[in-house]
Amino acid sequence: MGISDLEAVLFSAAKPISIDVIQDIFKLSKQDSLTLIDHLASDLESHKRGIRVRISAAGVELVSAPESAMYIGHIRKKEDKLSNAAMETLAVIAYKQPITKAEIEEVRGVNSDKVIKQLLSRSLIAELGHKDTVGRPILYGTTDEFLRSTGVTSIDDLHKELDTAESDMSGVSIDSVKGESLIESPNEDGTENI
Secondary structure, X not given: OOHHHHHHHHHHOOOOEOHHHHHXXXXXXXXXXXXXXXXXXXXXXXXXXXXXXXXXOOEEEEEEOHHHHHHHHHHOOHHHOOOHHHHHHHHHHHHHOOEEHHHHHHHHOOOOHHHHHHHHHOOOEEEEEEOOOXXXXXXXXXXXXXXXHHOOOOHHHHXXXXXXXXXXXXXXXXXXXXXXXXXXXXXXXXXXXX
16 A cells, blocks of 8 residues: 555545545555655655645545646637636636625626526536525535636635735725626626627
């Protein structure tokens, strides 16, 4: 049992594996399991491999190295790409979550029904519950699939990166564009092409 065995297990898994499962598979203590995971992560990074170990609330998994993203993009079909509207909506949800559809539309300035459905169908966002207010609107937030596809370890890390970028933008913030449309021209009926 070594890092190559852990690498094979993580590679074969369809979804993240909990540390408890890794303990069971390799008959290790939690500390020894974490050490094994750390050794694999260090080995992959030090040898400049195209994959990395990612640990999240969902568990441990192998993901592509961020520096390989431009090459991976070549194998993805054009229809797999998200539209600008979907990317914009996803950014608003990631930054403001949990957030309702009405709050998303207030930030974006356009109807977001179709875009939200698209993001739900791709498992990039999920319904997190209902806001405790009149009508009990659905609250949306990002998923582990969102984290996997962006290479971000956690939403907290994303918020730190966004806050740093925001402070570098000389006073421009997401809140400063609240209520303004972030797309150039929605359709006359308030919808947009996704």
